[in-house]
Amino acid sequence: xxxxxxxxxxxxxxxxxxxxxxxxxxxxxxxxxxxxxxxxxxxxxxxxxxxxxxxxxxxxxxxxxxxxxxxxxxxxxxxxxxxxxxxxxxxxxxxxxxxxxxxxxxxxxxxxxxxxxxxxxxxxxxxxxxxxxxxxxxxxxxxxxxxxxxxxxxxxxxxxxxxxxxxxxxxxxxxxxxxxxxxx
Numbered sequence: 655x656x657x658x659x660x661x662x663x664x665x666x667x668x669x670x671x672x673x674x675x676x677x678x679x680x681x682x683x684x685x686x687x688x689x690x691x692x693x694x695x696x697x698x699x700x701x702x703x704x705x706x707x708x709x710x711x712x713x714x715x716x717x718x719x720x721x722x723x724x725x726x727x728x729x730x731x732x733x734x735x736x737x738x739x740x741x742x743x744x745x746x747x748x749x750x751x752x753x754x755x756x757x758x759x760x761x762x763x764x765x766x767x768x769x770x771x772x773x774x775x776x777x778x779x780x781x782x783x784x785x786x787x788x789x790x791x792x793x794x795x796x797x798x799x800x801x802x803x804x805x806x807x808x809x810x811x812x813x814x815x816x817x818x819x820x821x822x823x824x825x826x827x828x829x830x831x832x833x834x835x836x837x838x
Contacts, residue, residue: 657681658701661688667721668694668733671741671766671790675724676701677717679710687713689720691768693743693788695808697780702770730765741765742794743808745778745785756789757799766790782809 656663661678668674672694680686687710691703707713724730731737749755750769758764769787770776778785783806800807 656699658690658699659688659704665717666692667717667724669724669730670733670737670739671730672733672743673724673730673766673768673790674699675717675720677713685709689713689716691720693768693778695743695779696810697782700776700778702772702776703768704771724766742791744789744791744795744800744805745783745808746787746789746804747775747783747785747806748804749786751787751789756803756805757795759795759799762791762793762795764789764791779809 658676658678661680663676663678666674666676674692674694676690676692676699678688678690680688687707689705689707690701692699692701705716707716725732744756746755751767756764756767767787767789770785775784775786777783778788785806789805794807795805
């Protein structure tokens, strides 16, 4: 069972954007609940915007209403094994997201905007960045658009950063590797 902050995560909804809602119960305290928003990346889940309702019924309602808002207001769908739509996440590393702190290109307005519930930057994407919040776009921003607002794109997995030819060479070398550092 997944744990965060001493809570056992009992149910989650993951959306195509990589954002989701989680409901958890404090381990050993069956009447203590919390609901979070989370972002799922290649490096794991980042939990934020924690709410602590008074009881299970209230926690279930917060979970359901939060999920309905994502579906209705943002118009996003739950992720399935057949989901193929790609979204683009950018982190605000210099300031909380606010009016005039992010680009709104024609036809590419952010679908989701989250400020984390802390008064400082927090580690995200497996600790690879520290950010105040994040934005999810339907299409990638240009480097100039992201740089103008000091937004950082979601870090790619290390293998994705390698040029395709180099990645292929590494994979090919690994096939014949005998565990002797290339010495045979």
